[in-house]
Amino acid sequence: MQGYLGIDVGSVSTNLVVIDDDCNVLVDVYLRTRGQPIQVVQEGMRQVEEALKGKNVEICGVGATGSARILTGVIVGADTVKNEITAHAVAATHMVPDVQTVLEIGGQDSKIILLRDGIVVDFAMNTVCAAGTGSFLDHQAARLNIPIEQFGELALESKSPVRIAGRCSVFAESDMVHKQQMGHPVQDIIAGLCDALVRNYLNNVGKGKEILPPVVFQGGVAANVGIRAAFERALGMKIIVPEYFHVMGAIGAALLAKSATKGKGDTHFRGFAVSDMEYQASSFECHGCPNLCEIVNISVNGELLARWGGRCGKWDTLQKTG
Amino acid sequence: MKISFPYMGTSNIVAGYLLENLGHEVIHPPVPSKRTLSLGVQHAPEFACLPFKIVLGTYLEVVEMGAEVLITSGGCGPCRAGYYGEMHKRILHDLGYPVEMIVMEPPLVEPVDFFKKLHRLVKPKGYFNLIGVVRVAWAKMKALDDLERTLHELRPLVFAKKQLNRIYDEGLEAIRRANSVKEVVAARNDTLEAMRSLPVDHDYEPLRIGLIGEIYVVLEPFANHDIERILGEMGAYVHRSIFMANWLLDNVLAHGEKDVRAAAVPFLNQMVGGHGQNSVGEVVRYAAKGYDGVIQLAPFTCIPEIVAKSIMPAVSKAKGIPVMTLFLDEQTGQAGIETRLEAFLDLLRQRRRKREAS
Numbered sequence: 001m002q003g004y005l006g007i008d009v010g011s012v013s014t015n016l017v018v019i020d021d022d023c024n025v026l027v028d029v030y031l032r033t034r035g036q037p038i039q040v041v042q043e044g045m046r047q048v049e050e051a052l053k054g055k056n057v058e059i060c061g062v063g064a065t066g067s068a069r070i071l072t073g074v075i076v077g078a079d080t081v082k083n084e085i086t087a088h089a090v091a092a093t094h095m096v097p098d099v100q101t102v103l104e105i106g107g108q109d110s111k112i113i114l115l116r117d118g119i120v121v122d123f124a125m126n127t128v129c130a131a132g133t134g135s136f137l138d139h140q141a142a143r144l145n146i147p148i149e150q151f152g153e154l155a156l157e158s159k160s161p162v163r164i165a166g167r168c169s170v171f172a173e174s175d176m177v178h179k180q181q182m183g184h185p186v187q188d189i190i191a192g193l194c195d196a197l198v199r200n201y202l203n204n205v206g207k208g209k210e211i212l213p214p215v216v217f218q219g220g221v222a223a224n225v226g227i228r229a230a231f232e233r234a235l236g237m238k239i240i241v242p243e244y245f246h247v248m249g250a251i252g253a254a255l256l257a258k259s260a261t262k263g264k265g266d267t268h269f270r271g272f273a274v275s276d277m278e279y280q281a282s283s284f285e286c287h288g289c290p291n292l293c294e295i296v297n298i299s300v301n302g303e304l305l306a307r308w309g310g311r312c313g314k315w316d317t318l319q320k321t322g
Numbered sequence: 323m324k325i326s327f328p329y330m331g332t333s334n335i336v337a338g339y340l341l342e343n344l345g346h347e348v349i350h351p352p353v354p355s356k357r358t359l360s361l362g363v364q365h366a367p368e369f370a371c372l373p374f375k376i377v378l379g380t381y382l383e384v385v386e387m388g389a390e391v392l393i394t395s396g397g398c399g400p401c402r403a404g405y406y407g408e409m410h411k412r413i414l415h416d417l418g419y420p421v422e423m424i425v426m427e428p429p430l431v432e433p434v435d436f437f438k439k440l441h442r443l444v445k446p447k448g449y450f451n452l453i454g455v456v457r458v459a460w461a462k463m464k465a466l467d468d469l470e471r472t473l474h475e476l477r478p479l480v481f482a483k484k485q486l487n488r489i490y491d492e493g494l495e496a497i498r499r500a501n502s503v504k505e506v507v508a509a510r511n512d513t514l515e516a517m518r519s520l521p522v523d524h525d526y527e528p529l530r531i532g533l534i535g536e537i538y539v540v541l542e543p544f545a546n547h548d549i550e551r552i553l554g555e556m557g558a559y560v561h562r563s564i565f566m567a568n569w570l571l572d573n574v575l576a577h578g579e580k581d582v583r584a585a586a587v588p589f590l591n592q593m594v595g596g597h598g599q600n601s602v603g604e605v606v607r608y609a610a611k612g613y614d615g616v617i618q619l620a621p622f623t624c625i626p627e628i629v630a631k632s633i634m635p636a637v638s639k640a641k642g643i644p645v646m647t648l649f650l651d652e653q654t655g656q657a658g659i660e661t662r663l664e665a666f667l668d669l670l671r672q673r674r675r676k677r678e679a680s
Contacts, residue, residue, distance in 0.1 A: 067657055085665035109658075119676055120669045122644060125662055208635035290353040291544075316484070 003057040004261075005048065005269070006254025007076065008084065008247070009037050009068035012107025012134055013220055015247040016044040018052065018059070019254045023094060027051040028247045033107075037068040038279045041075055045275040062269045063087075063257030065249050067108070074298055074306040075279060077270035080253070080260040087252030089113050089120045092216045094255055095242040100212040103231065103239075104248070105201070105221035107134040112205050114212075124205050134220045136169045140176065140193065144186060151190060155226025158191030166196030194226040198234050216240045218248040277301055288314060324349050326389035328377045331541035332466045333566050335498045336459050341393070343455040345446030349389040351380045354544040356654060358383060363652055365413055371621035372545055372650055373538035374406055381410055385419040393443075396427040400595035401626050460567075461503045465510035467565045469493050472517055474561065477554030478528035480520045487551070489516045528559040529670050532608035534601045535619035536627050539650050540564050546619055546650060547659045553617075556667055561613070563604045564597075582607065589633050589640075598626030602633055609641035614670040616643060617663075622651040644669060 001020055008015045011033060018027040029047045033040050063080045064072040065087040073081040084106075092102045093115065102113040110133050111125040126133070141148040155161075162184050165175045172193065179189055215237060221227055222245040231239050244251055261267055283296045295309040307315055326349040327337050334351060342348045352358070354376050362379030381392055392411075397404035407425035414421050424443075429436040444452050473490045480486050493513030500506040531553060539545040541564060550560045586603030593599055605616050618634065620627030627647075634645045646666045648659065 067661070083661045083664040083668070085661065086668045117676075119672050120665075121673070122638075123665060123669065125658075125665075208632065290355040292356055 001057050002060045004061045004254045004258040005059050006063045006250040007072050008249030008253055009066040009072045010106050011067055014040040014044055015250040016048050017247050017250040017254055025244055030246055037071055041072055042275040045272055049272040059269050061257035061261035061267050063253030065253040076274055077268040079268050080256045082256050084249050085111060085123050087249045090255050091248040091252035093118050096214055096216050096240055099214050099216050101215040103217045104219040106219040109133060110201055110205050112209055114209055126205050152225035154187050155191040155194045158187040160188055161191035161195055162188050164192040164196040166200035172196060194230040198230040202234060211235060213237050214240055218245040220246050323391050324389050325391045326351055326384035327393045329354055329380050330538055336463045340459045344443055349384045349387050351384050359652055369623050371624050373621055376545055378410055381414060385421055391422045393424045396425040458503055461506040462497055463567045465497050465506050467567050468510060469513055472514055476517055478557045478559050479522040479526060482520055483555055486520055528557055529614045529667060530559045532613050532616040533560050533562045534604040534616060536597050536621055536624055537564055539619045539621050547656050552663060558667055589637050594626050594629045596626030598630040601630040602637060605637045605645055606641055609643040614674060616645045618645060618647040620647060620649050622649045
């Protein structure tokens with residue numbers, strides 16, 4: 001059987017999926033990036049290989065997306081390297097063909113994608129503010145000593161959510177602390193936080209955008225039923241959370257890999273052996289001009305594999321660095 | 323009296339030549355770097371915009387190099403930049419640098435003040451000298467703009483993109499060195515010829531993108547992650563709405579750009595400061611010229627561009643042209659910008675394909 005591997009390496013989570021020729025998901029792996037993109041990709045590859053054992057699947061194409069997509073593409077040998085906005089849109093259209101709005105909230109960023117007739121017509125991504133993203137929810141869950149998985153359900157128990165400032169995660173946190181010290185129950189605070197995040201998202205990322213149904217909500221934060229409910233309240237419409245909401249970026253990358261390798265019959269995939277190779281990343285600041293570019297070297301088993309970060313092209317040829 | 327000025331794109335070549343040849347000792351500002359930014363951020367008010375911070379950083383670098391007089395442009399609001407000269411001066415004084423700040427106000431708004439300051443700058447060598455110097459400076463400005471326009475035009479088409487960048491950089495230096503109109507024109511022509519001699523892909527039709535927004539972040543590559551280069555290397559043709567020569571003609575020597583402002587009127591019928599109204603008008607014009615999309619560059623917290631941005635959805639819908647706004651602040655990580663640009667180009671490509679299919 002032919003399979004296509006999609007890898008989405010984001011700030012918080014790293015997701016890998018394998019789809020078959022009919023675009024069914026065969027394997028999905030969800031891992032925490034923990035600031036170690038290379039190791040987590042290797043660990044993910046190990047798990048995918050394990051899950052595929054005995055299934056007779058041959059990987060015929062690989063796609064990489066997410067903020068570490070270039071790095072990932074080099075490590076695994078990707079056939080296509082695409083930004084996560086396009087990848088998410090491709091996956092959403094595949095799952096819900098008539099989708100008109102995609103809400104995506106990940107670890108470090110949040111985006112809105114508008115589609116009409118299956119084509120992306122507009123999108124926005126938070127630029128200078130991280131309030132309302134998964135890492136902030138994670139941080140708050142840890143601070144309140146509540147497992148993140150129960151965060152949303154607790155919010156649903158609230159009868160009267162308190163008002164939390166959602167403009168900025170630092171302000172939100174101090175507002176939450178003040179309310180909690182006043183004696184408000186934790187459920188009301190969490191529900192208030194969900195409302196605040198949704199308000200901030202719609203005002204910041206969704207500003208001026210025409211949100212039409214069907215609305216698909218994806219990304220790690222879509223697991224949070226409290227946020228889901230807050231979106232439904234704020235928008236006054238039903239929100240669709242697809243089955244594989246947490247790995248949609250990876251599904252998009254796999255779909256893109258499938259169409260990139262269609263009819264070509266060969267792939268750049270370096271094989272599952274990459275999980276046992278020794279990858280090193282190093283960086284240095286080039287002092288050739290005032291740009292002071294930060295150059296990154298990626299080497300495998302001691303040999304230089306890729307290098308990037310320079311503006312001028314001086315470092316584009318892969319010779320030894322001084 | 324050692325004199326210096328803010329660094330903004332290629333304008334430093336013209337400003338440096340002008341001041342030097344009017345008979346001043348010039349401290350040439352260094353290209354803005356991470357150090358410039360860090361210095362500026364450290365000493366600027368938190369919510370001041372990125373241009374304020376980078377320019378302050380430049381000032382701190384040039385006063386270290388011995389500058390005693392700083393010359394900058396003023397403005398007449400409602401954009402905050404009109405006060406920046408005064409703010410910068412006070413910050414520098416507080417830090418123990420007793421610099422003098424010469425703020426050139428627009429001549430049509432403050433003619434007396436303008437000519438008083440001009441007189442001071444011209445005095446060392448007199449007015450006869452001024453005519454010759456201005457002629458060369460003007461030639462340099464036009465030549466620099468020509469080079470840049472050609473660079474943008476060729477970048478998506480040539481195969482050897484880095485070689486093109488190199489020829490362009492060498493051309494800038496040749497124009498910097500030139501000492502007469504004749505030398506400027508020769509440097510310009512040689513560079514253009516070298517650029518045009520590179521092999522190009524004749525069958526490729528690049529996406530056409532208009533670049534609009536606040537002047538400093540549009541003109542200074544350090545402030546905008548060198549967005550023109552990134553887009554060009556991704557294969558898009560970038561047309562910038564602001565070039566030095568036309569901006570000077572339209573905005574400083576005349577209350578100009580009336581056609582751009584007129585184009586904005588159905589959506590925004592008044593000045594909102596800075597380049598806010600222009601940004602709206604430029605989108606209308608790019609749509610009329612059949613561009614595929616527009617990218618608006620705005621410093622974080624810039625009120626005129628925030629006003630313009632909030633009007634963009636209406637303009638975009640009415641004129642059928644996608645607009646993406648990028649707010650720029652002190653982040654130097656480029657991955658985020660590249661992700662957005664890549665996704666925007668994907669969107670435009672899909673749109674074009676759909677239009678061609680129907």
